[in-house]
Amino acid sequence: xxxxxxxxxxxxxxxxxxxxxxxxxxxxxxxxxxxxxxxxxxxxxxxxxxxxxxxxxxxxxxxxxxxxxxxxxxxxxxxxxxxxxxxxxxxxxxxxxxxxxxxxxxxxxxxxxxxxxxxxxxxxxxxxxxxxxxxxxxxxxxxxxxxxxxxxxxxxxxxxxxxxxxxxxxxxxxxxxxxxxxxxxxxxxxxxxxxxxxxxxxxxxxxxxxxxxxxxxxxxxxxxxxxxxxxxxxxxxxxxxxxxxxxxxxxxxxxxxxxxxxxxxxxxxxxxxxxxxxxxxxxxxxxxxxxxxxxxxxxxxxxx
Amino acid sequence: xxxxxxxxxxxxxxxxxxxxxxxxxxxxxxxxxxxxxxxxxxxxxxxxxxxxxxxxxxxxxxxxxxxxxxxxxxxxxxxxxxxxxxxxxxxxxxxxxxxxxxxxxxxxxxxxxxxxxxxxxxxxxxxxxxxxxxxxxxxxxxxxxxxxxxxxxxxxxxxxxxxxxxxxxxxxxxxxxxxxxxxxxxxxxxxxxxxxxxxxxxxxxxxxxxxxxxxxxxxxxxxxxxxxxxxxxxxxxxxxxxxxxxxxxxxxxxxxxxx
Amino acid sequence: xxxxxxxxxxxxxxxxxxxxxxxxxxxxxxxxxxxxxxxxxxxxxxxxxxxxxxxxxxxxxxxxxxxxxxxxxxxxxxxxxxxxxxxxxxxxxxxxxxxxxxxxxxxxxxxxxxxxxxxxxxxxxxxxxxxxxxxxxxxxxxxxxxxxxxxxxxxxxxxxxxxxxxxxxxxxxxxxxxxxxxxxxxxxxxxxxxxxxxxxxxxxxxxxxxxxxxxxxxxxxxxxxxxxxxxxxxxxxxxxxxxxxxxxxxxxxxxxxxxxxxxxxxxxxxxxxxxxxxxxxxxxxxxxxxxxxxxxxxxxxxxxx
Numbered sequence: 001x002x003x004x005x006x007x008x009x010x011x012x013x014x015x016x017x018x019x020x021x022x023x024x025x026x027x028x029x030x031x032x033x034x035x036x037x038x039x040x041x042x043x044x045x046x047x048x049x050x051x052x053x054x055x056x057x058x059x060x061x062x063x064x065x066x067x068x069x070x071x072x073x074x075x076x077x078x079x080x081x082x083x084x085x086x087x088x089x090x091x092x093x094x095x096x097x098x099x100x101x102x103x104x105x106x107x108x109x110x111x112x113x114x115x116x117x118x119x120x121x122x123x124x125x126x127x128x129x130x131x132x133x134x135x136x137x138x139x140x141x142x143x144x145x146x147x148x149x150x151x152x153x154x155x156x157x158x159x160x161x162x163x164x165x166x167x168x169x170x171x172x173x174x175x176x177x178x179x180x181x182x183x184x185x186x187x188x189x190x191x192x193x194x195x196x197x198x199x200x201x202x203x204x205x206x207x208x209x210x211x212x213x214x215x216x217x218x219x220x221x222x223x224x225x226x227x228x229x230x231x232x233x234x235x236x237x238x239x240x241x242x243x244x245x246x247x248x249x250x251x252x253x254x255x256x257x258x259x260x261x262x263x264x265x266x267x268x269x270x271x272x273x274x275x276x277x278x279x280x281x282x283x284x285x286x287x288x289x290x291x292x293x294x295x296x297x298x299x300x301x302x303x304x
Numbered sequence: 305x306x307x308x309x310x311x312x313x314x315x316x317x318x319x320x321x322x323x324x325x326x327x328x329x330x331x332x333x334x335x336x337x338x339x340x341x342x343x344x345x346x347x348x349x350x351x352x353x354x355x356x357x358x359x360x361x362x363x364x365x366x367x368x369x370x371x372x373x374x375x376x377x378x379x380x381x382x383x384x385x386x387x388x389x390x391x392x393x394x395x396x397x398x399x400x401x402x403x404x405x406x407x408x409x410x411x412x413x414x415x416x417x418x419x420x421x422x423x424x425x426x427x428x429x430x431x432x433x434x435x436x437x438x439x440x441x442x443x444x445x446x447x448x449x450x451x452x453x454x455x456x457x458x459x460x461x462x463x464x465x466x467x468x469x470x471x472x473x474x475x476x477x478x479x480x481x482x483x484x485x486x487x488x489x490x491x492x493x494x495x496x497x498x499x500x501x502x503x504x505x506x507x508x509x510x511x512x513x514x515x516x517x518x519x520x521x522x523x524x525x526x527x528x529x530x531x532x533x534x535x536x537x538x539x540x541x542x543x544x545x546x547x548x549x550x551x552x553x554x555x556x557x558x559x560x561x562x563x
Numbered sequence: 564x565x566x567x568x569x570x571x572x573x574x575x576x577x578x579x580x581x582x583x584x585x586x587x588x589x590x591x592x593x594x595x596x597x598x599x600x601x602x603x604x605x606x607x608x609x610x611x612x613x614x615x616x617x618x619x620x621x622x623x624x625x626x627x628x629x630x631x632x633x634x635x636x637x638x639x640x641x642x643x644x645x646x647x648x649x650x651x652x653x654x655x656x657x658x659x660x661x662x663x664x665x666x667x668x669x670x671x672x673x674x675x676x677x678x679x680x681x682x683x684x685x686x687x688x689x690x691x692x693x694x695x696x697x698x699x700x701x702x703x704x705x706x707x708x709x710x711x712x713x714x715x716x717x718x719x720x721x722x723x724x725x726x727x728x729x730x731x732x733x734x735x736x737x738x739x740x741x742x743x744x745x746x747x748x749x750x751x752x753x754x755x756x757x758x759x760x761x762x763x764x765x766x767x768x769x770x771x772x773x774x775x776x777x778x779x780x781x782x783x784x785x786x787x788x789x790x791x792x793x794x795x796x797x798x799x800x801x802x803x804x805x806x807x808x809x810x811x812x813x814x815x816x817x818x819x820x821x822x823x824x825x826x827x828x829x830x831x832x833x834x835x836x837x838x839x840x841x842x843x844x845x846x847x848x849x850x851x852x853x854x855x856x857x858x859x860x861x862x863x864x865x866x867x868x
Binding site: 154155160162165169172174179180 | 354355356375376377380381385386388392393394395396397401404405406408409410423426427430433434437473474477
Binding site: 279 | 672845856
């Protein structure tokens with residue numbers, strides 16, 4: 001039981017990272033991206049391939065996972081972000097499928113549908129962080145969530161975050177205020193992709209294997225649900241959303257009813273969450289965070 | 305001195321010519337009015353000068369620099385700000401933040417050169433930057449007596465104040481020229497009066513004002529020079545008195561005398 | 564086999580595939596034309612329609628092939644179309660209509676939710692295994708001058724042509740069709756002119772959904788029926804709609820055919836591996852968005868400021 005709760009919390013952490021990225025893109029800039037699964041997959045495979053095939057240490061692969069995912073964010077974002085939002089949804093959806101397609105077919109590097117097994121475990125100063133001892137892994141994952149949260153929250157509170165919100169509210173007016181809207185949108189997209197890459201890297205270390213089947217459209221939908229359920233434009237809320245969605249996801253197993261409740265049940269529920277939230281509570285459970293002055297890195301003094 | 309100038313500016317949408325070979329000048333320090341019947345091409349001309357639209361042919365020069373194909377954000381950064389005919393505020397942001405967005409690029413200066421450096425600076429010194437922007441934004445809100453509304457969401461502001469906020473936001477970009485697209489639309493005579501005073505105060509800040517307006521009382525009262533568009537063409541320009549007695553203008557507004 | 568015969572073979576294959584894309588693309592484009600919104604659930608409506616068609620056909624077809632099986636096939640297709648039409652209208656009423664005045668993001672998110680509900684409900688109720696739809700006729704290919712054409716392909720071409728011509732006539736000539744075009748040009752003005760915009764929108768959803776069901780049922784003969792059959796097909800059809808110019812009915816037809824040809828010739832002539840065939844559509848999407856974002860027949864839309 002405890003083991004199971006720890007498992008849920010670890011997945012909450014991994015998905016919270018993706019949700020933080022999605023929140024920057026969707027909650028702040030107002031862009032509907034449907035490809036966190038794609039960047040998640042890229043991050044996973046970067047770590048898997050580098051550590052298994054080339055024997056590179058996890059701590060070196062994780063920034064590379066972020067960079068490669070971010071790079072793909074740039075490649076997909078540059079052509080589509082110039083256009084109206086709806087196209088982005090489709091283009092990113094297609095991109096996620098392409099990634100899976102390539103992972104399935106590029107046998108030489110990805111080993112096709114079989115995926116890559118026996119990923120070496122993380123070690124911190126010579127101490128192994130094994131996914132079998134869940135407490136240690138839990139702490140590691142949530143340290144990443146904490147760092148990710150602080151970095152993104154601060155970005156959102158800065159002058160740059162305000163510009164992103166202005167773009168969401170009215171792109172034409174924002175550009176008439178001297179904001180290079182395309183550049184900001186692309187960068188938000190790149191950062192959102194990069195943090196999903198980090199999540200992927202952690203996921204690879206938790207499962208110790210990667211297969212293309214783990215990165216379906218469902219993953220992107222779950223992340224989207226986390227943001228919508230918790231509250232768009234609120235980083236704390238999307239972490240709460242991540243927990244709720246993971247909890248729903250594992251609930252049948254948690255109460256020992258996984259034989260009775262079919263796996264599609266929770267997915268239907270995710271769909272319902274999107275529809276119902278949009279109609280009755282589009283701001284999510286916690287709602288958009290009220291903006292206030294950011295704290296200082298260099299000076300004492302809290303929020304005003 | 306001519307600050308901004310279009311030469312033979314034409315904008316056609318398919319077969320429809322919205323603006324046709326218009327030469328339009330904005331002189332430094334004057335309040336320039338742009339008038340004409342509905343559909344005369346006034347807003348199209350504005351959009352083509354502020355980078356929201358690109359002319360089919362012709363040029364736009366600002367301070368002698370060709371800005372015809374510049375994008376809107378670049379033009380704003382050069383010192384041309386504007387408001388919109390149908391108010392375009394950032395509705396879900398507070399009144400204060402709307403003005404802070406206007407301060408966005410002037411604040412983005414960094415001791416480290418380059419954009420990335422500026423971004424890092426904003427990131428690390430977010431609080432100092434916030435305080436700086438807060439102070440400047442409040443100054444502009446004070447200018448319009450909007451300081452009491454600072455924390456309201458922009459969408460909750462009364463209509464007249466929304467128009468003022470849009471001007472405050474534009475002024476926050478420290479423009480040399482301010483374009484106002486029908487600033488008095490929907491205002492009552494009292495509000496219009498106060499707007500007139502505000503526009504004069506803006507001129508006193510050494511900002512050149514160009515405005516599209518249908519309210520003739522306002523236009524004739526505050527404009528130093530007026531240009532009249534009709535069917536996309538520049539049919540007259542001159543002082544308010546000259547314009548008032550120009551037969552072409554009278555015809556454009558009242559139609560040709562029948563029989 | 565001569566190379567010209569080979570060319571015609573690919574042309575034939577590409578045209579049938581493209582015809583299917585075109586039928587589905589019409590639904591995307593008609594809805595977009597009126598509501599300026601992408602109906603993400605369109606592919607799943609296609610899937611549901613195919614299942615209903617399959618069930619009907621299995622129930623009434625009998626054992627031996629003959630004229631009756633062909634009649635039964637069309638009855639089943641009609642059943643799928645009607646069910647999908649009703650489903651499309653119901654979805655619009657429940658999940659999209661309350662969001663007409665909401666932010667742009669809201670209906671999109673709602674549509675994604677609907678799509679997810681439909682595909683998983685189908686998997687739940689009908690299982691994830693794909694089901695075979697039996698041919699209503701002997702599908703032995705005919706050989707015409709070195710080109711082999713299956714009766715299935717002929718059926719697709721005939722149905723697609725009939726559907727497209729009737730849709731075009733309907734939209735251009737009928738009262739409702741004219742009201743549709745008026746509504747897509749300017750909903751508010753259309754309302755002032757006495758057009759019941761809500762009804763027009765419902766009809767648009769019904770027609771688009773019925774066309775998708777037709778397309779789904781026709782390809783089901785080849786690819787079988789399964790809960791996620793609409794996802795990739797729907798995505799590609801959307802690409803076809805964008806390539807042709809979204810909101811433009813002739814554009815959707817053109818874009819569909821072009822995409823079908825591109826995929827067939829891409830694999831056959833350009834040596835793109837079959838496994839990556841699905842990526843061709845998205846590369847096409849990116850290229851068209853970069854070069855001609857309004858699509859081949861679309862109009863440039865400029866937001867009014």
